[in-house]
Amino acid sequence: MSKGLPKRNEDYSLWYNELVKRADLAENSPVRGCMIIKPYGFSIWEKMQAALDKMFKDTGHTNAYFPIFIPKSYLSKEASHVEGFAKECAVVTHYRLKNAPDGSGVIVDPEAKLEEELIIRPTSETVIWSAYKNWVQSYRDLPILLNQWANVVRWEMRTRIFLRTAEFLWQEGHTAHATAKEAQEETLQMLEVYATFAEQHLALPVIRGVKTPNERFAGAEDTYCIEALMQDGKALQAGTSHFLGQNFAKAFDVKFANKEGKLDYVWGTSWGVSTRLMGALIMAHSDDEGLVLPPKLAPIQVVIVPIFKGEEQLAKISEKVQVVRNELLAKGISVKFDTRDTHSPGYKFADYELKGVPVRIAIGPRDLENGTAEVARRDTKEKKVYALEGLANHIETLLEDIQQNIYNKALAFRQANTTKVDSYAEFKEVLDSKGGFVLAHWDGTSETEEIIKDETKATIRCIPINAQPEEGKCMYSGKPSSRRVVFARAY
Amino acid sequence: MSKGLPKRNEDYSLWYNELVKRADLAENSPVRGCMIIKPYGFSIWEKMQAALDKMFKDTGHTNAYFPIFIPKSYLSKEASHVEGFAKECAVVTHYRLKNAPDGSGVIVDPEAKLEEELIIRPTSETVIWSAYKNWVQSYRDLPILLNQWANVVRWEMRTRIFLRTAEFLWQEGHTAHATAKEAQEETLQMLEVYATFAEQHLALPVIRGVKTPNERFAGAEDTYCIEALMQDGKALQAGTSHFLGQNFAKAFDVKFANKEGKLDYVWGTSWGVSTRLMGALIMAHSDDEGLVLPPKLAPIQVVIVPIFKGEEQLAKISEKVQVVRNELLAKGISVKFDTRDTHSPGYKFADYELKGVPVRIAIGPRDLENGTAEVARRDTKEKKVYALEGLANHIETLLEDIQQNIYNKALAFRQANTTKVDSYAEFKEVLDSKGGFVLAHWDGTSETEEIIKDETKATIRCIPINAQPEEGKCMYSGKPSSRRVVFARAY
Numbered sequence: 001m002s003k004g005l006p007k008r009n010e011d012y013s014l015w016y017n018e019l020v021k022r023a024d025l026a027e028n029s030p031v032r033g034c035m036i037i038k039p040y041g042f043s044i045w046e047k048m049q050a051a052l053d054k055m056f057k058d059t060g061h062t063n064a065y066f067p068i069f070i071p072k073s074y075l076s077k078e079a080s081h082v083e084g085f086a087k088e089c090a091v092v093t094h095y096r097l098k099n100a101p102d103g104s105g106v107i108v109d110p111e112a113k114l115e116e117e118l119i120i121r122p123t124s125e126t127v128i129w130s131a132y133k134n135w136v137q138s139y140r141d142l143p144i145l146l147n148q149w150a151n152v153v154r155w156e157m158r159t160r161i162f163l164r165t166a167e168f169l170w171q172e173g174h175t176a177h178a179t180a181k182e183a184q185e186e187t188l189q190m191l192e193v194y195a196t197f198a199e200q201h202l203a204l205p206v207i208r209g210v211k212t213p214n215e216r217f218a219g220a221e222d223t224y225c226i227e228a229l230m231q232d233g234k235a236l237q238a239g240t241s242h243f244l245g246q247n248f249a250k251a252f253d254v255k256f257a258n259k260e261g262k263l264d265y266v267w268g269t270s271w272g273v274s275t276r277l278m279g280a281l282i283m284a285h286s287d288d289e290g291l292v293l294p295p296k297l298a299p300i301q302v303v304i305v306p307i308f309k310g311e312e313q314l315a316k317i318s319e320k321v322q323v324v325r326n327e328l329l330a331k332g333i334s335v336k337f338d339t340r341d342t343h344s345p346g347y348k349f350a351d352y353e354l355k356g357v358p359v360r361i362a363i364g365p366r367d368l369e370n371g372t373a374e375v376a377r378r379d380t381k382e383k384k385v386y387a388l389e390g391l392a393n394h395i396e397t398l399l400e401d402i403q404q405n406i407y408n409k410a411l412a413f414r415q416a417n418t419t420k421v422d423s424y425a426e427f428k429e430v431l432d433s434k435g436g437f438v439l440a441h442w443d444g445t446s447e448t449e450e451i452i453k454d455e456t457k458a459t460i461r462c463i464p465i466n467a468q469p470e471e472g473k474c475m476y477s478g479k480p481s482s483r484r485v486v487f488a489r490a491y
Numbered sequence: 492m493s494k495g496l497p498k499r500n501e502d503y504s505l506w507y508n509e510l511v512k513r514a515d516l517a518e519n520s521p522v523r524g525c526m527i528i529k530p531y532g533f534s535i536w537e538k539m540q541a542a543l544d545k546m547f548k549d550t551g552h553t554n555a556y557f558p559i560f561i562p563k564s565y566l567s568k569e570a571s572h573v574e575g576f577a578k579e580c581a582v583v584t585h586y587r588l589k590n591a592p593d594g595s596g597v598i599v600d601p602e603a604k605l606e607e608e609l610i611i612r613p614t615s616e617t618v619i620w621s622a623y624k625n626w627v628q629s630y631r632d633l634p635i636l637l638n639q640w641a642n643v644v645r646w647e648m649r650t651r652i653f654l655r656t657a658e659f660l661w662q663e664g665h666t667a668h669a670t671a672k673e674a675q676e677e678t679l680q681m682l683e684v685y686a687t688f689a690e691q692h693l694a695l696p697v698i699r700g701v702k703t704p705n706e707r708f709a710g711a712e713d714t715y716c717i718e719a720l721m722q723d724g725k726a727l728q729a730g731t732s733h734f735l736g737q738n739f740a741k742a743f744d745v746k747f748a749n750k751e752g753k754l755d756y757v758w759g760t761s762w763g764v765s766t767r768l769m770g771a772l773i774m775a776h777s778d779d780e781g782l783v784l785p786p787k788l789a790p791i792q793v794v795i796v797p798i799f800k801g802e803e804q805l806a807k808i809s810e811k812v813q814v815v816r817n818e819l820l821a822k823g824i825s826v827k828f829d830t831r832d833t834h835s836p837g838y839k840f841a842d843y844e845l846k847g848v849p850v851r852i853a854i855g856p857r858d859l860e861n862g863t864a865e866v867a868r869r870d871t872k873e874k875k876v877y878a879l880e881g882l883a884n885h886i887e888t889l890l891e892d893i894q895q896n897i898y899n900k901a902l903a904f905r906q907a908n909t910t911k912v913d914s915y916a917e918f919k920e921v922l923d924s925k926g927g928f929v930l931a932h933w934d935g936t937s938e939t940e941e942i943i944k945d946e947t948k949a950t951i952r953c954i955p956i957n958a959q960p961e962e963g964k965c966m967y968s969g970k971p972s973s974r975r976v977v978f979a980r981a982y
Binding site for chain 2 (some may be wrong): 062089093120130
């Protein structure tokens with residue numbers, strides 16, 4: 001199965017596309033820029049959803065659902081918001097088809113034209129804040145802590161499966177608060193939820209930072225983000241959390257009476273992660289044999305492959321396997337026992353490697369005699385023989401080790417590919433030779449940021465929130481700077 | 492809170508609308524025909540989703556995700572399918588907005604017109620079968636057992652919150668099989684899954700039946716359904732399961748090589764339930780005081796209301812409550828302890844009645860002395876005092892009793908409102924006096940069915956799958972009939 005998967009160091013982009021396809025994660029649909037998420041891919045997304053949903057609920061949020069359609073006039077109410085999204089909107093203009101008079105099929109019925117065009121949500125701030133106007137009268141109605149799991153559409157010109165698609169799945173949190181401080185705390189709390197999720201579930205170390213004004217969400221006062229490094233040295237923004245200030249409250253006239261009875265505009269936040277995380281997961285850990293999945297997100301954590309000839313041998317192996325399998329299931333570990341006789345063990349090994357199953361157990365006739373099994377871990381490809389007695393306990397620990405090891409490996413990679421530079425020449429040299437995160441001084445102006453972006457295709461990924469103050473000079477302009485920011489070429 | 496909720500027997504329709512609003516389940520959005528599902532309503536929907544999703548997975552299905560956009564040409568490939576959906580399609584024609592030259596806001600950019608219009612999915616058969624074409628070569632690729640949780644859009648002219656909305660949430664199963672028999676078995680299996688879910692979770696007895704050709708899904712060979720009776724005597728179709736024959740396989744050229752190596756078209760099914768079930772749940776059980784929720788779907792199963800004056804008394808009550816609360820939580824029962832001092836116990840009682848919380852526990856100073864609590868059940872409004880010792884065990888049993896009682900009550904209602912009639916005069920009389928399900932003989936023709944519908948607004952809800960053969964004469968035409976069918980006026 002894994003034969004012929006392109007090598008990462010030869011063509012990273014082709015490797016990614018082929019891996020997504022061969023591991024049966026997703027495929028491009030005939031609808032331009034849209035993807036079909038196949039069952040195996042979707043089951044990973046479901047694990048992400050479940051973990052995130054629990055974290056949202058543990059921090060006091062509840063789910064709700066708002067319409068997919070946004071009246072065109074709503075989008076226009078927040079000036080920078082419409083500026084940011086107008087260029088990539090799918091627009092519904094009609095509500096009926098009819099048979100073509102010439103019998104050639106169906107056509108749009110020109111008589112069924114909407115009075116006002118509807119936009120398919122690219123994000124839901126406008127439709128949600130228009131509802132909040134009716135929900136909020138006094139400080140007693142605050143905070144509102146909502147989340148929505150939904151599909152959104154942004155008509156991107158250049159798409160890439162999982163990373164940038166016209167339609168994608170995501171969650172969008174939308175909260176409303178009585179004070180700026182509370183909204184800012186919420187913004188940072190959700191950033192931390194995302195960072196924790198990335199590190200503990202995706203096994204992906206991230207930099208927590210704030211975007212420059214140029215890179216802010218359209219309509220936000222501040223955009224915080226988590227940034228991860230992929231194996232090709234490019235950065236990937238894995239989640240954002242926005243402090244909206246009173247921008248949407250003003251646009252939709254959402255006021256509340258505070259404890260003193262004085263009217264004020266409500267403070268807002270929004271935050272989201274999407275199926276883009278699937279791309280991050282794949283690109284961060286996988287190798288030339290296929291996916292490498294952290295156990296916490298693997299749909300199948302353990303696969304058991306019997307090595308047998310004939311029914312009788314399989315029956316004997318199955319008897320032993322059932323014991324181990326039940327022990328594993330009792331620990332909440334997902335197990336697949338692949339008894340197919342239509343495929344060889346070698347084929348199965350390669351296929352489960354391709355699919356990223358963290359642990360493979362093989363049991364053959366000799367193991368039966370010895371009361372043993374061969375355990376192979378996907379991340380290091382290490383194989384060892386263990387006694388069946390106590391095997392489940394060993395696997396439990398092993399899964400934890402694998403989760404941690406995948407994280408450690410990604411962290412070591414990031415450390416090896418994070419470079420401090422002090423001159424623009426060095427900056428360009430590092431970008432071209434190895435890429436990665438480049439820490440450099442910047443004068444804080446949009447002009448310099450734009451020039452660097454134009455000349456090198458590197459953007460300021462973020463200003464790390466835990467950055468140490470350090471006096472220096474902007475690598476481009478030589479003007480003073482008080483701390484380094486993170487540059488990278490990015491997805 | 493519940494003051495002023497309209498009475499069911501005075502204005503059922505107004506009662507329903509007001510209940511949806513006051514119990515904070517959902518509201519109409521400014522976007523025509525679309526609804527906002529509010530957190531409390533959505534948490535009930537999440538419970539439905541979780542239960543159904545488990546049932547789907549237990550029967551071998553996995554989730555996937557297909558694009559929301561359907562190229563117009565796809566919809567046209569299955570003749571009766573496009574016939575059924577063309578009249579209610581939201582059509583995307585453009586992909587960009589731009590600033591109006593006169594500065595009046597944003598307008599649709601006429602230069603960003605799509606080459607082919609895209610339909611927002613009203614259902615996904617076409618986009619899914621176009622993918623199946625590439626997924627299926629041989630019998631080894633079958634069956635495909637997929638489900639999708641998604642939003643769909645049908646541009647209905649007359650909408651009603653939860654029951655009929657332009658956008659709604661649903662799940663749609665789409666399966667592909669090697670034989671007609673297997674597909675038919677799948678169709679009936681999923682009908683039974685829906686019926687079991689309705690009866691065991693919604694506490695709603697349903698009739699399992701098959702639709703007449705007139706009422707079939709557009710593109711199906713057979714449409715099976717579950718039909719429930721609401722308290723106003725109207726029927727509600729709560730779920731459908733379609734045997735698609737080879738219709739979509741032929742439309743999208745999905746062929747497979749069978750075991751003998753011969754090419755044949757694949758056999759299909761599709762099946763779905765939607766947020767309409769929320770409407771069914773509300774209308775079947777609730778009363779003039781508010782929602783009545785079956786415990787299995789109640790977001791809060793038990794609410795504990797302390798009756799106290801001052802912090803000290805509350806602290807003493809809380810101490811006792813924590814013990815009971817932990818015992819309940821350990822049993823997997825959801826509990827809310829409402830310690831707010833901003834609202835009176837009476838206000839809280841009425842509010843939780845409105846919200847349909849199945850069990851309310853009240854604890855006051857006298858209970859503290861006696862080691863007791865007052866337990867009120869929402870369904871019968873019965874109140875009793877119990878010892879705190881052993882209370883959790885009692886509540887556990889009580890929740891099961893309530894679940895069963897709500898079902899029994901709905902079943903008794905249905906029995907009392909199911910009438911056998913043998914003449915058309917009697918038929919009309921029953922429909923006008925009490926409504927309900929009317930069992931009558933029908934000659935099997937679409938003509939008779941249409942006339943009865945036009946004259947009485949009653950439709951054939953289904954031909955029950957377990958109907959006993961019974962020779963008789965069509966109540967309208969007098970022609971022979973071999974069994975009774977179920978008529979009703981319906982939502």
